[in-house]
Amino acid sequence: MSDEPQRLPARRDVALVEVLDRALGAGVVITGDVVLTLADIDLVDLSLRLVVGSVPTLRGPAAAREEPGVAP
Amino acid sequence: MIYAYGICAAATTPPPCRGLGGARLGVLRRDGLAAVYSRHRRLRPQPTPAQVLAHERVVEAIMDDGPVLPLRFGTQLATEERLATVLDERREELLRTLARVRDRVELGVRALPTAPTRDRAAGERTGRAYLLARAAQQRRRDRTVRDLHEPLAELAAATVVRPLPAPPALLVAAYLVDADRVAAFRARAAALDAQHDELDVVVTGPWPPYNFATEDEDESRRR
Numbered sequence: 001m002s003d004e005p006q007r008l009p010a011r012r013d014v015a016l017v018e019v020l021d022r023a024l025g026a027g028v029v030i031t032g033d034v035v036l037t038l039a040d041i042d043l044v045d046l047s048l049r050l051v052v053g054s055v056p057t058l059r060g061p062a063a064a065r066e067e068p069g070v071a072p
Numbered sequence: 073m074i075y076a077y078g079i080c081a082a083a084t085t086p087p088p089c090r091g092l093g094g095a096r097l098g099v100l101r102r103d104g105l106a107a108v109y110s111r112h113r114r115l116r117p118q119p120t121p122a123q124v125l126a127h128e129r130v131v132e133a134i135m136d137d138g139p140v141l142p143l144r145f146g147t148q149l150a151t152e153e154r155l156a157t158v159l160d161e162r163r164e165e166l167l168r169t170l171a172r173v174r175d176r177v178e179l180g181v182r183a184l185p186t187a188p189t190r191d192r193a194a195g196e197r198t199g200r201a202y203l204l205a206r207a208a209q210q211r212r213r214d215r216t217v218r219d220l221h222e223p224l225a226e227l228a229a230a231t232v233v234r235p236l237p238a239p240p241a242l243l244v245a246a247y248l249v250d251a252d253r254v255a256a257f258r259a260r261a262a263a264l265d266a267q268h269d270e271l272d273v274v275v276t277g278p279w280p281p282y283n284f285a286t287e288d289e290d291e292s293r294r295r
Contacts, residue, residue: 015276019128022282023144024146028286030143
C-alpha cells in the first residue's frame with residue numbers, strides 16, 4: 001500500500017458510495033432473474049471499499065442527488 | 073422485459089417519479105402485496121451512478137408512501153406475470169418482512185480512526201509480524217463493536233454488522249430503527265463520538281431497509 005495520502009474524493013462521491021453499497025450489496029434478490037453479472041458487482045465493490053476506507057465524512061443521498069452531474 | 077424496484081403493500085400509490093432511463097412506473101398488485109416496476113424494450117442495467125441513483129430514487133419514493141422491501145439493483149424479469157409469480161411464491165415471507173420494516177428506517181453507521189492509519193499488516197515483511205498486525209486490527213474492531221455497536225443496538229429493532237470492514241474502517245453496520253427513535257439514535261451516536269476521541273462516528277440515512285429486506289439477515293453474515 002502506498003504511503004502517499006489518498007486524495008479525498010468529493011463528498012458527493014462518498015454519499016453515492018453509501019447508495020451503491022446498499023443497492024448493489026443488499027436488498028431482496030429474486031433468484032435467477034438478476035441480470036447484473038457478478039463481475040460488475042465485484043469491480044464496483046472494490047472501488048467502493050477504497051473510497052469508503054479513505055473518507056470519514058458522508059452526506060445523505062438526497063444531498064448527493066442535488067449536485068449537478070450526478071443525477072441521471 | 074420489466075425492471076423491478078421494490079415490493080410494497082398493495083395500498084401503495086404509484087411513485088411520483090420516473091424509473092431507469094426515464095421510464096414510466098407501474099404498480100403490480102397481488103393480493104395484499106405490490107411491486108413497482110417499469111417496462112423496457114431494451115435495458116442493460118449497469119451499476120453506473122446515474123442508474124443506481126435512479127433505482128434508489130424510486131425506492132425512496134415508495135418509502136415515502138409506506139413500507140418497502142428494496143430489490144437489489146439490476147432485477148429484471150421477462151414479464152409482469154413472472155413478477156406476479158414471485159409475489160405469489162414468496163408471499164408469506166414478503167408480508168412478514170414488510171410488517172417488520174413498517175414504520176422503521178435503516179440507519180448506517182461507520183466508525184473510522186481519527187488519526188490516519190496505514191494498513192500495517194499489508195506492509196509487514198515476515199509472516200509472524202503480519203499475523204500479529206492482523207490480530208491487533210481484529211482486537212481494535214472487536215473493541216469498537218463493544219464500545220459503539222452494542223449501545224447503538226439497544227435502540228434498534230435489528231442490526232447487521234459487516235464482519236470484516238475494509239481497513240481503516242473499524243465498524244460498518246446497519247440498524248433498523250423505529251421512525252420515532254431516530255433522533256434518540258442520532259443523539260446516542262453523537263454522544264459516543266464525543267466520548268471516543270480516537271474514533272469518527274458517522275451516521276447516514278434514513279435509508280430504505282436494504283439490509284433488512286430478507287429474513288435471514290439479522291445479526292449476520294453480510295461480507
